[in-house]
Amino acid sequence: MNEKILLANTSFYPSVGGVENSLRSLSEEFTRRGMDVTVIASDEGRLPGKELLFGAKIYRYKHIPLFGYLISIALLLLKLKHSSFDLVISRHLATTFVLLLLGNKKVKYIAPGVYKHQNVGLKDSFLGGLKYYLNCSLERYVLKNTPDIYVFSNTMESQVGELRATDIKRLFPGVDSSRFHQVSLSVKDEIKREQGIPVDKKVIFTIGRFVDVKNFSLAIEALKYLDENIVLLLVGDGPLKEDLKVQANKLGLGNRVIFKSSTPTPELYFKVADVFLLTSTYEPFGQVLLEASASKLPVVAIDSSIDGVQTATKEIYNNFGSLVYFTESSTPKDYSFSINCAIEGSIEDLHFSLFLERYSWSNIALKLLS
Template sequence: MNILQALFFPPEQPGGVSSMVPYIQERFHKLGWGMELFSLPKRVRNKGQEEVTFQTFDHTPYIGNSLVDKYIQTYKDYVWWTRMRIQKPYDIIHAHHPIAAMVMKDLFPDTPLVMTLHSSYERELILNGKIKEGSVEHRFLTSIYRELESKVDKLMTVSESFRSYLAPFIDHPERIKIIPNGFDEKRFKPIAHENEVTQLITVCRLVPAKGLDVLLASCAELKRRGHPFVLHIIGDGPIREELEELAQKLGLYDDIIFYGYMLHPEEFMPFFDVFVLPSRAEAFGSVFAEAALCWLALVGTNVGGISEQIEDGVNGLLVPPENPEALADALEKVLIDPTYRYNLARSGWDKAKKVYSLQRVISQLKKVYNEVNAAENAQ
């Protein structure tokens, strides 16, 4: 069977999808399956000219809104690039972005299409203060979900919580299959070490949705309580300068290191002790599984896919979002008790290795591909 994995971002970009799909391709190649990756290069901008239409809603009332216009132009660009680059047939197309899915179905209507929804663009925009719930942009972006439901042969997502999020926007949420992200455990190499001062680490894009302002407030509280630590922040984004200013304002200048973007943070994480990220929302939260495979104790918020990965007090600690005091309390527990921290990390590693293995993902995807292909051949 020959399969096309249709991405939006190029595979070298950071993030759960981009870091996972090339490893999926490698595993399928070892099984003798054909699999290729396809994405839209950053240099392709404003090339597409074809008109865009949707089956389930009329998007023309939204035209004139800058975000909607950019989304439609990106759709046109993806059409233009796909027509240029894809010249051969595939048995199945697996899309990992709404635009990729819709374009592929438009251009190759007879090819079975499966799609994984990994995250919510509109929810990220709301949390980052870019749009408001119920706005023109929000209504347009949530209309896309029913369009996807009408076009794809199999719709999948990465967590039960994200399927619940999608439920109001589609007709049959019960038909969505859940396949959590999986990780090649060979990439992660825990390293025995003893740090004199507890080393905290977080890895994310520096945007409001990740709750790093809450993390800095909790770190200031830890310092007030007299607990030494160092916080390492890996990632970049539009609020980096704002966070650096906040760190100085809170008296944390000597306790925090901002590294900026790093392509393979999993090579760096094993030297630290605690992974912490107080996200305001996460469809899955791949970085928690990656940190667990590096044998770090996990501290996160009780939201979305994070709460499905962490059982509070067993393989990590969960706290309510927007609560610096509760986060400081959780961090205090792992700062003052290395044995407790070690036991959480060991349990986290054990669960991640069993539940989020790449082999499990391969097995589940094989089943989906075979079922979709068999249904197509039976017609």
């Protein structure tokens, strides 16, 4: 009988992001190994309750506002007989919390970040502060009671360690090189034309949710110090999208900043770019970094030794120096200098091949199964 795998999160394809992409890749990897894979996620109020994707059975619970969705998760897990699965992997606090309440002893929680650090800005308002307090309480319970907790970086291990002193396991995540890879110049130009991106311009690119910690305003500010033949491609959605458009127009850069909405095929934009920008001030890992490097894009990031910056970028690129360029400060001028260095620099083939070897979904699947 095939081994049964349950992957749990609050979102899945067609939603996209580092966590969603990781679950998709794990689903495909386990399926390739002949395993029976089930994924649970929210229906987000619009998605089908059941379908087959990437070789896995997808079940979606009803999206209910506030904390009502916890009941929906519980009902779906009971219906699927969660205890009958051989391996249970959860990537969200809520799904992990419910699995623990239901008495599941097999759950492995791969922490996507630490809420306490990632969402500290919520404390600035009453309702935000209430949400922050409740989720931090949920996080404390999950981190103290989950049998197996995995993290992707030293930064995350240190932050999880504030609430759980021992038994934190490390994983190197993977990247799907069948989706994220370099393409020929002719293919690159063809995709540019299809997406309405100028063929004759250099493209600096970043992707993610438009929120404060992503710090996308830095990329726009840096653009004013760069040559006119460089355009900025911003892909995503979120509460600050309109503010970023206003910022670009105020700086006279409206015609050089290209906004694209979130997409289930983000790999298209990695293929048209020349440089990938990580402007985040908080990024406990950063799946997008693996996707950028698999696409053979040089990465520009803020040095994590700068005060107020908590990222795992230096750790990810340890021994792969030609893949990344760090800024000496978080100012737009310094950031633009590093962008120019990335455009003019080159990636060493040995660094590139060893990087892909380290960050493999096959390796992470084997470790989770063991």
